[in-house]
Amino acid sequence: MIVSKKLAIRMIQTGLAIFIAGPLLYLLLYWWTLDVPLWQHIIENQFFPLIRNSIILLVGVGFGTSVLGVGLAWLTYRYRFTGSAFLTGALILPLAIPAYVQGFIYLGILDVSGPFQTYLRAMWPDVGFINARHPFGVIWVMSWVLYPYVYLLTRQAFSKLDRSQIEVARLAGFSKRRIFFKLIFPMIRPGWLAGLTLVWMETLADFGTVSLFGFSTFTTAIYKTWFDFYSLATAAQLSSLLMLVAFLLLWWEKRSESHIRHDSNSTPWAAQRLTGKHRFLVSLVCWTALGTALIVPVIQLVYWSFQAPAHTLQTLIDPFWNSVLLAVMAAGVITVFAYIQSLINYRRTDPVLDRLVPLTKLGYALPGTVVAVSTLLWFSHIETFLSDWLHIEVYLTGTVLGLLLAYLIRFFSLASQSLVDSFARMELSVNDAARTLGAGPWKRFRQIVWPLTRPGALAALLLVCTEVIKELPATLLLRPFGWDTLALKVYQWTNEAMWVNAAMPALLLIITGTLPLWLFRPREEKNVKA
Amino acid sequence: MLKLDAISFAYSDSPVLSGVDLSLTAGTIGALIGPSGCGKTTLLRIIAGLEIPQSGQLAIGDQTVVGDGIYIAAEKRKVGMVFQSYALFPHMTVQANIEFPIQRLPVQERQTRVKELLSLVQLTGQEKRYPHQLSGGQQQRVAIARALAQQPDILLMDEPLSNLDAKLRDQLGQDLKKLLKSLGITTLIVTHDQHEAWQLADEIGVMFDGNIAQWGTFDNLTQHPSSPKIRQFVMANSTCDICGQIVADTHSHAQMLNKPTA
Numbered sequence: 153m154i155v156s157k158k159l160a161i162r163m164i165q166t167g168l169a170i171f172i173a174g175p176l177l178y179l180l181l182y183w184w185t186l187d188v189p190l191w192q193h194i195i196e197n198q199f200f201p202l203i204r205n206s207i208i209l210l211v212g213v214g215f216g217t218s219v220l221g222v223g224l225a226w227l228t229y230r231y232r233f234t235g236s237a238f239l240t241g242a243l244i245l246p247l248a249i250p251a252y253v254q255g256f257i258y259l260g261i262l263d264v265s266g267p268f269q270t271y272l273r274a275m276w277p278d279v280g281f282i283n284a285r286h287p288f289g290v291i292w293v294m295s296w297v298l299y300p301y302v303y304l305l306t307r308q309a310f311s312k313l314d315r316s317q318i319e320v321a322r323l324a325g326f327s328k329r330r331i332f333f334k335l336i337f338p339m340i341r342p343g344w345l346a347g348l349t350l351v352w353m354e355t356l357a358d359f360g361t362v363s364l365f366g367f368s369t370f371t372t373a374i375y376k377t378w379f380d381f382y383s384l385a386t387a388a389q390l391s392s393l394l395m396l397v398a399f400l401l402l403w404w405e406k407r408s409e410s411h412i413r414h415d416s417n418s419t420p421w422a423a424q425r426l427t428g429k430h431r432f433l434v435s436l437v438c439w440t441a442l443g444t445a446l447i448v449p450v451i452q453l454v455y456w457s458f459q460a461p462a463h464t465l466q467t468l469i470d471p472f473w474n475s476v477l478l479a480v481m482a483a484g485v486i487t488v489f490a491y492i493q494s495l496i497n498y499r500r501t502d503p504v505l506d507r508l509v510p511l512t513k514l515g516y517a518l519p520g521t522v523v524a525v526s527t528l529l530w531f532s533h534i535e536t537f538l539s540d541w542l543h544i545e546v547y548l549t550g551t552v553l554g555l556l557l558a559y560l561i562r563f564f565s566l567a568s569q570s571l572v573d574s575f576a577r578m579e580l581s582v583n584d585a586a587r588t589l590g591a592g593p594w595k596r597f598r599q600i601v602w603p604l605t606r607p608g609a610l611a612a613l614l615l616v617c618t619e620v621i622k623e624l625p626a627t628l629l630l631r632p633f634g635w636d637t638l639a640l641k642v643y644q645w646t647n648e649a650m651w652v653n654a655a656m657p658a659l660l661l662i663i664t665g666t667l668p669l670w671l672f673r674p675r676e677e678k679n680v681k682a
Numbered sequence: 683m684l685k686l687d688a689i690s691f692a693y694s695d696s697p698v699l700s701g702v703d704l705s706l707t708a709g710t711i712g713a714l715i716g717p718s719g720c721g722k723t724t725l726l727r728i729i730a731g732l733e734i735p736q737s738g739q740l741a742i743g744d745q746t747v748v749g750d751g752i753y754i755a756a757e758k759r760k761v762g763m764v765f766q767s768y769a770l771f772p773h774m775t776v777q778a779n780i781e782f783p784i785q786r787l788p789v790q791e792r793q794t795r796v797k798e799l800l801s802l803v804q805l806t807g808q809e810k811r812y813p814h815q816l817s818g819g820q821q822q823r824v825a826i827a828r829a830l831a832q833q834p835d836i837l838l839m840d841e842p843l844s845n846l847d848a849k850l851r852d853q854l855g856q857d858l859k860k861l862l863k864s865l866g867i868t869t870l871i872v873t874h875d876q877h878e879a880w881q882l883a884d885e886i887g888v889m890f891d892g893n894i895a896q897w898g899t900f901d902n903l904t905q906h907p908s909s910p911k912i913r914q915f916v917m918a919n920s921t922c923d924i925c926g927q928i929v930a931d932t933h934s935h936a937q938m939l940n941k942p943t944a
Contacts, residue, residue, distance in 0.1 A: 585769035587756040588730050589783035590832055599782070603773050 161496050165508050168493055172564050173511040175530035175557070176518065179395065182388035182529070190377070190386050198373060206369050208287055209294070209355055209362075216295025217351045221302025222344060224441055227434055229310040232425040232680055234435040239442060240307075241673030244300040246445035248665030250622045251297045252360025253642060253658040257449045258293050259284055259364065260456070260651035290365045296445045298354055302347035307674055309343030315421040349401055356397065357519035359625040364646060370394045371519045371625065378525065378629075388529060391522040398517035402510065422679040450662065456655030464656050471636040472660065475621050478552070478637065482559040483567075483616040489560065490567035491609055495601070498575040516565035520558070520625035527558040527630060550632055558626040563619050567612035574608025614668035621664055683708045684729065684836055684868060687749070689738035691724060698724050699892045701738070706836075706868055706885070711859070713871040713879035716889030717915070722872045725889075726838050729870065730763045731756030743835040762829030766841040768821045770813040776800075776824050777809040783832040799827040802861070818846050819854055826858075830865070837862070837869045843878050855881045876916060888912050 228240045246254075262268050262284040272279050313336065321331050359371040368376075370390060378387040426434055493512070497505055515523055531548040538544045548554055578601070586596045624639045631640070638657040645654035684706040691699040698721045706712045714722045727733045729740065731747065731754065739749030742761060747754040771779050780796050787795070800806050803823035813821055822842065829837060842858065843851045859882050862869050873879055879886050880900055887897040896908045907913035 579767060579769060581765045581767055581769035582771060584727075584730075584732050584756075585763065585765055585828075586771075586782070587732060588759075588761055588763040589828065590757050591782070592757050600771060 162504055164496055165493065165505050168489065169508040169511045172489075172561055173514050175526040175561060176395065176514055176523070177511075178530055179388050179392045179522070179526045182385060182392060185385050186389075187383050187386050190381055190383055191389075194373070194377070194386070194390075198368070202368060202370055202373055205287070205367060206356070209290065209367075209369060210352055212287075212291035213294045213298060213351060213355045214348055216291055217299040217302045218344065218348065220295060220299035220441065221347060222306050222340075224299070224438060225303045225307035225310055227438055228676070229307055230423055231430075231434055232423050232676075233431045233438075235439065236435075237676045239438050240676040241670065242442055242446070243438070244304055244673055245666055245669055246297055246442075247300040248618070248662050248669050249297055249446070249449060250360065250624070250639070250642075250658075250661060250665075251294055251354075251358055252364055252624060252646065253453075253654075253661065254297045254449060255290075255293045255361040255364045256642075256646040256651055256654060256658075257452050258289065261452060262289075263649075285365045285367075287365075287367055290361060290367050293361055293365075294355060294358065298351045299445070301350040301354070302344060304674060305343040305347035305350075306340050307343075309340035311420070311677055313339060313421050318421060345404075349404060353398070353401060353517045356394065356401075356517075359519060359521055360643060371521045374519075374521045374525065375625070375629075384525065384529065387525050391518075391525050394522055395514075395518060398514065402513060402517050420677060420679050423677060425680055450659070453655045453659045453662070456652045457659055459652045460656055461653065464653055468638070468641065468657055468660070471638050471641050471657065474635055475637040475639070478555065478559075478627075479617045479620040481552070482556055482563070482620045483613045485556060486560050486563055486567045486616050487571075487609055487612045490564060490571050490612060491605075493568060494571040494575045494605075498572075498578075512568065513565040515561035516563065518562070520562060520623055520627075521629065523558050523562045524626040524629035527554055527561065527626075531557070550630070552632060555627065555630045555632075558630055559616075559620055559623065562623070562626060563616050566619060567616050570611040570615060571605065571608045574605045574611075578604045611668075611672060614671070618665045618668055622661060683741075683743065684712075684870065685739075685741040686725075686729070687739040687741075689725070689728060689735045689740060689748075691721075691728060691733060691735045697892060699728075699735070702892070702894055704887065704894060704897070706870060708868050709866045710885060711862055711869045711871065711883045712885045712887065713873060713883030714887045714889055714894070715873055715876055715879045715915075718874055720889040721892040722889050723840055726763070726840055726870065726872050729836075730761050730838055731759050760832065760835045761838060762832065762834035762836070763838040764822070764825045764829050764840065764842060766844065768813075768825040768845075770821055770824055770828070772813055774812075775809065776805065776811050776813070776816070779813070779824060780828045780831050782828065795831060799831060802830075802865075803827045819850055822846065822854075826861075830867075835868065837867050839869065839871045841873050841875075841878075842871060842882070844873070844875065851878075852881075858882060888915060890915075 224243055228236055228243065260266055262282075264281050264284070266284075269282060269284075272282075317339075318331060318335065321335050326334070356369075357371065358369075359375065362369050363372050363375075370393070374387045374390050374394075377383050377390060493509075497509065528549055531554055535546060535548055538546055582600060582604075583596060586600050591599070621637075622639060624643055627637055628640060628643065631637070636644075638661055641657040642654045642661065645651075645657075684704070686702055686704040688701040688703060689699055690697070690701050702721075702725060704712075704725075714725065716722050724733060728735050728748075729742070734753065735748060740747050741749075742759060745754075746752050747759055771782065774782070777796055780799055781792055784792055784795060796809065797806075800809065803826055805820060805823055805827070808816070808820070808824075813824065816824065822845070826837075843855055846854055855878065862882075871879070871882055883900075885897065885899055886903055887894045888903065889895065890911065896903060896912050898906075903912070903916050907916060
């Protein structure tokens with residue numbers, strides 16, 4: 153009976169892993185047909201620029217988000233100034249802005265026909281045209297959207313610093329600068345690296361921004377080989393190359409996360425209340441950052457929304473409901489799956505399970521385009537198999553089911569992470585205690601496990617909801633015919649440079665994304681030294 | 683009463699317990715001492731039903747719960763267990779925690795039982811509080827009240843005093859012994875602290891490497907240790923090592939250890 157339970161759990165976990173990672177791993181088998189002329193074309197004209205572009209993007213965005221993220225985390229952790237309590241939480245809100253939205257706002261402002269250059273030309277007629285679609289623009293835009301990952305995780309690391317360790321260094325005569333680089337930085341490095349890994353995954357996965365700026369990367373190349381060259385096989389091959397990079401990133405993340413260990417009895421480090429010139433400077437820096445990342449873009453969107461043609465709102469009703477419907481369905485399904493996985497895994501150390509769980513995380517490191525390609529191939533083969541062998545005609549591709557599977561692959565890890573955390577916070581002996589008190593499995597679940605993990609489940613639900621509403625590439629490739637969502641509307645209108653029309657759906661996206669972020673925002677620590 | 687017969691247990695390939703025998707008569711307080719990793723907590727978990735031994739027999743009261751093809755799950759055993767961390771349900775009040783095992787009783791009866799238990803552990807009036815609002819000592823008493831609520835045949839306690847303030851430990855240890863004796867409940871305590879065992883238990887077993895090396899009263903263990911290893915362990919790191927060495931020789935001095943000096 154005991155053995156069969158263990159087996160059953162392994163089977164459920166294996167089933168989940170196959171269900172979620174199967175379509176992705178299936179791509180790796182896609183090297184049997186090689187479209188030689190197309191590959192020749194890709195290698196001669198695209199391959200090296202693609203790699204160069206990707207590296208430029210990773211280095212640039214990595215640098216930008218690190219400076220912003222670590223810098224802002226340090227200022228809000230270490231100092232108290234005008235609005236610091238609000239800023240501590242608000243500085244993660246730019247995460248609610250999809251990168252492609254931030255992209256089109258900055259293009260709208262800085263483009264040739266935008267207010268900035270119009271003003272420049274009016275003042276200095278011979279200034280000429282400035283090309284806003286510069287690689288630096290992509291890096292700029294993505295850094296302002298993605299820095300909150302670094303900010304959030306380094307801030308967590310900062311808040312676990314131990315005052316006495318710093319005092320030891322001070323007593324040993326270390327200078328302030330030396331304390332920061334030799335002592336503090338090594339201690340927050342795991343948090344910074346974890347944030348950076350997330351930033352890089354998102355950077356590699358981005359499709360909307362890079363296509364807006366005409367900056368080709370792997371994601372746009374995959375999209376092109378599919379839609380311009382109609383070669384699904386080559387798209388799959390390109391995808392599998394990108395998957396290798398994702399594997400590498402995941403492996404790296406796993407390595408860095410194992411180092412995060414903090415002493416729970418540490419004495420917190422009191423923050424400093426600033427006055428005078430310092431207070432003004434630090435406030436200025438932090439408010440400017442929030443202004444650039446959030447306030448200016450939102451004001452611009454509101455302004456455009458008022459200019460939008462009157463019928464814009466009407467055309468958004470269907471897409472809005474489609475977005476909500478998709479988000480709710482996907483979040484429900486994904487949270488249930490992730491909950492089942494956490495429930496069966498949380499108190500077990502089974503080497504087989506340990507190897508299967510990382511597989512279910514793969515999708516999060518991959519762009520929506522790759523996930524879409526794999527889901528499509530997977531479903532079309534199931535369709536062929538069913539009709540050829542069992543003579544059953546089913547249509548899976550181009551249905552909501554296909555989209556849901558793609559979202560499951562892409563966002564399972566997100567839901568799973570928030571649930572794993574809430575299960576980990578539950579003391580194991582609580583469950584044992586309930587057993588010795590005569591509670592069967594159902595009573596234990598209903599009265600102990602569920603009430604204690606409900607916040608985690610709610611967090612997972614909200615996080616997936618906002619991610620699905622923002623998701624662009626997979627939705628674009630897999631949507632049922634004639635379906636539009638808010639994100640697709642933004643994409644279509646921005647593609648035609650109709651910023652004004654795109655503003656309203658973009659604003660709706662940001663509002664829905666802000667809500668859960670504000671609920672889970674970091675809070676300012678209570679220790680303050682005058 | 684409690685009876686263990688040749689209980690063996692192993693995690694996949696590393697043996698933890700190899701043929702443990704133990705018996706406690708009704709109403710006695712027994713204690714298992716031993717270095718960490720000797721298998722004493724595992725033994726406690728086996729008695730509670732939280733781990734399943736590979737072989738051996740186990741009887742609680744007059745019922746066999748493990749052995750002869752019988753296996754009774756933890757939920758069905760009448761065993762009360764007080765965990766080292768107390769394992770109180772953080773989202774439930776003191777009242778709800780104590781009521782947890784007796785939810786099927788009629789409301790009236792349930793409330794009387796909770797009142798009785800709270801006055802027994804001297805926590806009357808704390809029903810509406812949550813675990814995090816209580817001190818360590820109070821939390822422990824809630825855990826004891828909760829374990830007693832289902833009127834178990836036997837009470838198991840894992841390191842009952844180790845989470846408490848050193849100053850309080852002595853007083854609470856005495857209170858605990860008085861409480862257990864007044865209830866007359868068969869109790870098995872597991873601890874790594876010899877002093878705790880001396881203070882609480884009638885009978886003491888010393889465990890090494892998955893086996894009970896010697897079982898007996900305090901006098902028995904100190905005067906006739908069956909091996910040098912036991913003598914060393916019984917004496918070492920009790921209240922103080924030097925006292926231990928001296929006390930080992932004479933019975934009268936041994937009694938002094940029971941009431942430790944400052």
